[in-house]
Amino acid sequence: MNLGVLRSALTHRLAMILLWTGLVVLAAIAVNLVGIRVVGDAQDWRLWLDRHAGVFLVWRLCLYGVTAWGWWWMRQRLRRRDGSPETHARLMRTEVAAVLAIVLLEGSVLLPAP
Known part of the structure; x- marks a missing residue:
C-alpha cells in the first residue's frame, strides 16, 4: 500500500469520526434545548434531570x-x-x-x- 492511499484512508476515517462526533454533540444540544423549552427554564430542566x-x-x-x-x-x-x-x-x-x-x-x- 503506498503512502498516498494510506493518507487518504486515514483522512477519510478522521473525517468520519469528526462528523459523527459533531452529530452526537448537536443531538445532545438539541435535546437539552428542547428539554429547557418544555419545562420552562434551565433551572427546572436541571431539577427534572436530577429527579429522573x-x-x-x-x-x-x-x-x-x-x-x-x-x-x-x-x-x-x-x-x-x-x-x-x-x-x-x-x-x-x-x-x-x-x-x-x-x-x-x-x-x-x-x-x-x-
Whole structure:
C-alpha cells in the first residue's frame, strides 16, 4: 500500500469520526434545548434531570449490558478466526480502555455540581 492511499484512508476515517462526533454533540444540544423549552427554564430542566437520575442510571446500565453482550459475541468470533497473541493483546487493551472510560464517565456523575 503506498503512502498516498494510506493518507487518504486515514483522512477519510478522521473525517468520519469528526462528523459523527459533531452529530452526537448537536443531538445532545438539541435535546437539552428542547428539554429547557418544555419545562420552562434551565433551572427546572436541571431539577427534572436530577429527579429522573435513577431512570437514566437504569437506561445506561441496560445500554452497558447490551454493549457487553455484543462485545462478547464479537470477541468470540474474532478469537475463533484469529487466535494469535497479538489479537488477544489488542482485545485486552481495548477492553481495559472501555471499562476505564465507563468508570470515569460514571464516576464523574458523583462529582459535585459547580
